Amino acid sequence: MITSPYPYFQALSKEITQMQVDYRNMHPLEGDQINTTISGLRQKYVPLLTDGAFANQLAIVRGHGKEDFMTVVLDPNPRALVFYSRFAIPVVSPDYKEEPERFWTFVLETGQKIRETGKIPVLTLGDAEWLLDSMIEFGIERLKEVFAVNQDYELQWKLQDKYLQCQKAAESGLLMPQTWLGNEAFFKSPPDLPYPVLVKERRGKKVFRDTGKQAFEAQSWEQLLQIKEKLGVDTEVIVQEKITDNGSENMYSIGAFCRKGVPDAFFTSRRLRATREYGSTALSVSEPCPEGIEAATKYLKHLQYHGSCELEFIFDSKREQLLLLELNSRLYKTQSLATHCGINLNYLALLDAMNKPAPPLPVQMYGPKWWLAWGDLAAGIRKMTKNEMTFRDFMEPLSFDFVNGIDDMDDPLPGFVNLFDGKY
Template identity: 65%
Template sequence: MLASPYPFFQSLSREIGQLQSDYRNFVPLTPGQMKNVVSGLRQEYVPLLTDGAFANQLAIVRGNGKVDLMTVVLDPHERALAFYSRFSVPVLSPDYKTEPRNFWAFVLDLGTKIRACGKIPVLTIGDAEWLLDSMIEFGLERLNEVFVFNQDYLLQQKLMDKFWQYQLAGEAGVDMPLTWPGDADFWKEKASLPFPVLVKEQRGKRLFTETGRQAIELFSREELIAAKKEVIGNVPVIVQQKVSDDGSENMFSIGAFRNRHTGHSILFSSRRIRATRVFGSTALSVSEPCPEGVRAARKYLDYIDYHGSCELEFIYDSRQKKLLLLELNPRLYKTQSLATHCGINFNHFALLTAMGKNLPEQPQQIYGPRWWLAWGDIADGIRKMQTGKLSFQEFIEPLSFDFVNGMDELDDPLPGFVNIFNGKF
């Protein structure tokens, strides 16, 4: 048989054909099938991830995979992206939004089955905004009888209240933008506000789900009152002074894991370069030092005696000439795969804590690599170039060949392939 004159394309065609076959033949496991798979794993500790949707949960599964751990992934949707990871044991679950009690009963049953295999299940919460309330209502004690915890989920639930975060920051001596609770007294008073302001949901994701916006920017009291009537309604909100960064992206993310028993924390800093929405949804970020943010993050976490994984968002205020804490997200975050790429694997630290082992010393962070959600960034970049808001050179300039893709990975290609097929960027 003659050799192909185009071996690369022949090999690529075979790979694409295999991906298509894997996609078509994919079926999530039943709890009984999961038990058979888990029994054969060469690992004592088995992470169980409560949901598997999109980039942040996929990063958790891949982060565990970097230390040779398979993760039992639960999701109510058969085509959840993390199901397709080669590091995943995919199990279809009840919908945690519409059937919360059934969902947690299902989680408890799976944990019991993992225990029956002679393994130790470690509970990992992905979508904290939706899950923490129902989890605590179901009973932390019941879950803790089966699962190992490496997070203080009760504290994480309390930290869902962004105004409480603001109060704690003041007590800890960490600077935040001026913030007011949008309570009944606030809407009655006529005190002048330092416009522009941002209106954010005080806790949860209801406003984002209904409007697609993480925050609403307003420039006058008239706009604020109109937004209250037309958009906000009875959703509890906070009103926060908008920070000025002179139009540049001076938003920093500090990922962290802290062990309460030893007081030791490990942190990772990055800067957002681009986003696909005005507020939130990072599309491109870079591993970069932010010593002021790291110091403030450690000070804040020590003050509240945090235990587990989280992300703190900071922004540099050009008017006050200082870095301000915007909020703490009490969960693992979307761009954590950049931290793993740069030598700081928060999933591994969580496992060490579950095993009762001490965290290592602060690893040396590698600076310079990027995190890129490529397809979303390209699509958004094309739209901005068409309207003259961005030039091709401005789009290309911050890119680098040293990057980790938030969705597509060569050693775990199927989730990225499925994401392109689903058209969700």
Template identity: 25%
Template structure:
């Protein structure tokens, strides 16, 4: 019997698109989450098995046992694909024992975590000649003076470990304008026992954010890649992609492939760059080491990352491919984009006319798929429940 794919996370559209990307090629997909409620990816017709297991944070050892027990019952080792940062951290923490029963691209334990950690990532990037925004460590002596001389205000207070920060503050970072604000936000992070750094803001609107999305084989060579340009994000200015276009930018391949191959990376990674509006230089902002928000867009361009991963790990790799033209395709997460548009217009960053004009393009939807409508219906019910909860005052 052929290998199955085990997808970790089904309560967000990244998990859903991963299930679909595998299911359309008749791969048997077992999707894992910790609760039925809200896990709309489990409603997909491409989900062959829906598994409810222990919570990755509350009972990681229980989840390891649950997954290994599942793998032991299979004729062939399944391919394991995490679709959210906490699941990546979980896999990295338990990589040796999971690798005994699952096919996983990465062999080096700790590399995922090293890349997700902003401090170690910046060190790695600098060693490999990739520009990173000027950064000051809050534990440095005279850190306030360093911020004022090397970075200046406004600047960003960013977490070293993003998932913990987002879980605590419901935000990816803090933007501060004064010394008082800086100290207040740094102290908030310290009280929550979350490590942060202070970083210069690279000038440029949100459309100066770009991504290099790549798959590297077991020899750490880039075999598949595509580049994209963010147009809108939510929360605005420092959030996740909600309206993003595929855009061929060859310089990003030069920077991104050299870096990922240099650190001997294996599997999928998405590097986020920001282009300095004043100098034109690209700065590495962060790296996603799990399936990305843009997964459905990448698939529509011909770069189906979950299936590329599956085929390589099961010994039947797909031919290399790069997208070296503009295909006029955009990724759209309608719900959060509408929230973002309201904020962009309110703050004068975009005009209504420019927003309306942007919509007349072929789209890769985050959730909606006419061939697989049930997840969108389930998401709609989840959303309606949240709205009713807010209106009636329930948490």
């Protein structure tokens, strides 16, 4: 049999043709189309993902797809990236940022439609930082009447408070960077700070939305005051010592799914590069971190955490210890590397929703990498033009054994669309 010299485009063509035959012609579903499509699924449980914008949500849908589960994806953008996944049932929703009450009413009504087909909807949050506040206000108990829920959303909402995370870490005996609540008392009577320090929003993503930055570095008290003034009096902040790792990337990410403080599984990886300072991962590698797993186990047990999460650790070269940076009460975009390496955290969450025990934990495969190729290349070019990186530096950690954060031969259309969207 002759093999195509262009396997990616062959897969892409096949995907588009199959999508047209199955249930849609490159358009989100509406009205009766939703019921008809869901009725035809050979699955009793149907995950419903609240948003489908980028790599994180794409990893969730593909994680479900690896176990033959289709996912209903809601997003206000009719061209949302995940809508193009072959594992997605796309539905346009109200804007969850502009109309949160209307959005959650729509979520509830969509869950009821799934129930009408004889299926059981499983609520799955994508962008938790944007959604938990409005979800709590809408009423989790209302959602539980329709959806199977496998997350302790009340606890996850509380843990959006980064200062509370520090307090809980101290209670459980974990080390974190020194952290101060940047309230009025702090700025009236400043403590002796170990400069440089970082200023972060206490909870939420408003600062990131407005500035594109998640942290601001201050080398002095004067700079700290300037940052606070720039962020405004209404923005609650924490001040945290900046941890040094002597220029090395010794930041570890530990993904987990827990049931009442007991983890079904962990997945450990180390970040090699980021798209920007204090920003998203561009390149990471599956790597063991036994000290991090020990600390994460202790912390999650203390919290009695139930659901999906990611814990970020960094090795402090001064203390020569691993410190917890933060807990993200959601799964993260590099989780597709976990799935590739044998730890499908999304499937573990679905098993919990189905009241099924977790299977025996597979051994994690070490060595493969996760790469957000276009984002990493764009960041690399910026650094090379500023003489902050050489081409050899950029190429050295790359290898052929990697998972692409967007492009996937088994699900090629989202990567093709994203190439023209230019979102990296």
